[in-house]
Amino acid sequence: MTVEITATHRLHDGALRYCKHVSASTGTPMKFTVWTPDGEGPFPYLVWLSGLTCTEDNFTTKSGVYEHAARFGIAIVAPDTSPRGEGVADDPAYDLGQGAGFYVDATQAPWAPHFQMYSYVTKDLLEAVDGAFPLDPARRGIFGHSMGGHGALTLALRNPDLFKSVSAFSPIVSPLNCPWGDKAMTAYLGEDRAAWRAHDACALIEDGAGQSFDDILIEQGLADSFLENQLKPELIEAAATKAGRKITVRRQDGYDHSYFFITSFIGEHLAWHAQRL
Numbered sequence: 513m514t515v516e517i518t519a520t521h522r523l524h525d526g527a528l529r530y531c532k533h534v535s536a537s538t539g540t541p542m543k544f545t546v547w548t549p550d551g552e553g554p555f556p557y558l559v560w561l562s563g564l565t566c567t568e569d570n571f572t573t574k575s576g577v578y579e580h581a582a583r584f585g586i587a588i589v590a591p592d593t594s595p596r597g598e599g600v601a602d603d604p605a606y607d608l609g610q611g612a613g614f615y616v617d618a619t620q621a622p623w624a625p626h627f628q629m630y631s632y633v634t635k636d637l638l639e640a641v642d643g644a645f646p647l648d649p650a651r652r653g654i655f656g657h658s659m660g661g662h663g664a665l666t667l668a669l670r671n672p673d674l675f676k677s678v679s680a681f682s683p684i685v686s687p688l689n690c691p692w693g694d695k696a697m698t699a700y701l702g703e704d705r706a707a708w709r710a711h712d713a714c715a716l717i718e719d720g721a722g723q724s725f726d727d728i729l730i731e732q733g734l735a736d737s738f739l740e741n742q743l744k745p746e747l748i749e750a751a752a753t754k755a756g757r758k759i760t761v762r763r764q765d766g767y768d769h770s771y772f773f774i775t776s777f778i779g780e781h782l783a784w785h786a787q788r789l
């Protein structure tokens with residue numbers, strides 16, 4: 513799969529590239545960014561999955577991650593959140609369709625032809641970046657925010673062979689138990705809620721997935737307007753306790769759902785991943 517570099521910027525003693533490639537899974541062009549430190553590599557790296565309404569640019573421009581990535585010598589890959597384009601299904605709401613792929617492989621019309629974000633991230637994206645940049649696939653972690661936190665948790669729990677570490681900011685921990693999940697999973701996967709379990713971090717923990725992670729770090733702001741209705745971190749704490757698994761939820765007073773919260777704690781997440789990669 514050929515990767516086209518559309519722009520390069522020098523940043524914190526490394527190179528940030530904006531990239532484009534064609535994904536076999538989504539059947540569309542897909543965009544992502546890759547930052548690597550100076551040097552030959554291969555570098556350990558983290559894949560970041562963004563939340564609703566985001567492109568590859570939100571995290572890249574707002575998170576301040578690269579200063580910390582340079583400190584730890586960890587490369588960063590940040591993909592878009594869905595397929596896009598004129599021939600791609602969409603919905604006027606911000607929480608469905610383009611910008612809201614939920615990191616699942618859709619089975620339902622009109623989404624199934626292009627909304628294959630689970631396969632895109634776990635196969636096409638990893639293959640493309642591993643082939644085009646000096647990255648070490650054996651030292652790969654994943655993290656994300658909100659819908660992307662859900663993506664990071666579920667992709668890691670299902671693929672402990674692909675990812676050695678996982679953390680999340682303000683994640684949707686159980687699509688089975690929140691309005692965002694209810695709407696998206698019904699649209700993408702259909703009415704049969706049994707099919708949703710493979711995309712629900714709490715259900716995956718209940719079902720014993722991803723035993724190899726020694727700990728999962730979750731950062732949650734207590735002034736997040738989505739906390740009680742959508743995010744519900746207490747559900748994943750309960751699932752972990754029941755399964756005898758370690759999950760660390762850090763609740764931060766006064767922080768909201770925005771990238772200001774992410775920026776405030778991104779350095780601590782890089783340090784946490786650096787210990788594991």
Ligand SMILES: N[C@@H](CCC(=O)N[C@@H](CS)C(=O)NCC(=O)O)C(=O)O
Pocket residue numbers: 562563564565566570574606657658659769770771
């Ligand atoms: N109020 C937001 C709701 C969606 C939202 O909060 N999106 C989060 C992820 S769930 C985000 O990262 N937005 C983009 C940004 O802050 O740059 C909107 O309608 O744009």
